[in-house]
Amino acid sequence: MSGAAFRDLYRSLRDQASAAEDPERGALGRLTPERVVxxxxxVRHGRTVSLAAPIETEAGQDNPEPASHTMTAPAHGELGTRGEQFARDRFAMNVHGDADSHLDALCHVVYDxxxxGGVPASTVTPDGAGALTLDLARDGIVGRGVxxxxxxxxxxxxxEPGEHVTAADLVAAEDAQQVTVGPGDLLFVRVGHRLRRRTLGAWDAARAxxxxxxEAMRLPAERRxxxxxxxxxxxxxPSAVTDVPFPVHVLAVNALGLHLMDYLDFEALVPLCERLGRWHFLCVVAPLRLPAATGCPVNPIAVL
Structure with missing residues (x-):
């Protein structure tokens, strides 16, 4: 895809979104109380399934900056004495890496x-983001997942790495699974990344x-x-677009106002969906309360 063609697509989707969405909350405005109800x-079976992978603290080809988990208490040899004691720890991570499940806030992607919504990029400072932050999702992202x-x-x-999912693929999957993506849905697309990683081992996912x-982003835009x-x-x-390494991020987050969830894990959900014969479910996403953040680790829960 040429750079010019991408800019035409970007403008088309941006204009489509700006005419219909809340400029402050983006597509979250589609999660109306009626749709949540x-x-x-x-929900039919009361089965709950995590859609997140365990956070990794070991470095790997796709995870050169792993999360760190440090026990701050008790000190060595302190346990076992009489009375009250507490185990304490500290956690830190690179939120937007290529291994851990995470949510991208609307302030994560700058384009031009x-x-x-045309919010100036200058609102993001070394002290944190000042607009469109993770706090927009503080009340949760709850709706029908597909x-x-x-x-x-x-x-x-x-x-395989490098393969593209097209809009035609998404429509064909709807037909095969007898499900239709509609307004206010949380759309999840499986490419098998997690299964390949577990089977063959990690690789440099930043490159492949x-x-x-x-072009597939036309479908979530049209289906709202x-x-x-x-x-x-x-x-x-590699990216399909010249000089735009993350075109889907630009189109989803920057043009359409969609919160993105990267590197989820559907391997426990797929066999359950197959067994129950349904590919839609209640989905509950509860982001951390980090008011100035561009994203956070996330653990979406599917309820069937």
Whole structure:
């Protein structure tokens, strides 16, 4: 895709969103109380499934800056004495890496000097973001989740790094799974990244990974979804667009106002969906209360 074609697509989706969405909350405004109630009413079995992978503290090819977990108490040899004691620890991570499940806030992606809705990029400072922060999702992201399994559609365990998911693939997966993505849905797209990683080992996902083609973003825009997630980065590597390394991030976050969830894990959910014969579920996402943050680790819960 040429740079000029991408800019045309960006302007088209941005204009489509600006005419319909809340300039301060983006696509989260589609999660109306009525849609949340309808999603909750579809729970049939009371089964809950995490859509996150365990946070990793060991370095790897796709995780050169792993999260750190340090015990701050008790000191060595302190346990076992009489009376009250506490175990304490400290946690730190690179939120936007290529291994851990995380949520991207609307302040995460700058394009042509602006954030979503034309907010100046200068609102992001060394002290934190001043607009469109993670705090927009402080009350949770709750709605009907829909999982589209692209490897299942193609009869393979996973897509290979560099392969693109097209809008036609998404529609074909809907047909195969007898589910339709609609307004206010949380759309999840499986490319099989997690299964490939567990089977073959980690690789440099920054250089090569499966993901959505930029043109595929027309579907979530037209269907007016409320959020988008994948078991990969959402973006393919190498990028399909000249000089834009993360075009799907630009289109989703910056143009459409969609909160993105990267590197989720659907491997426990898929067999349950197959067994129950349904690919939609109540989904509950509870981001951390970090008011000036550009994102956070996340653990979406599917309830069937």
């Amino acid at each position: 309808a999603a909750a009413a579809q 000097g602006e954030l979503y 999982l589209l399994d692209i490897p299942r559609l193609k009869g393979v365990p996973w897509l 990974r499966a993901g959505l083609h930029p 979804v409320a959020a988008l997630g994948s078991d990969g980065n959402n973006d393919t590597a």
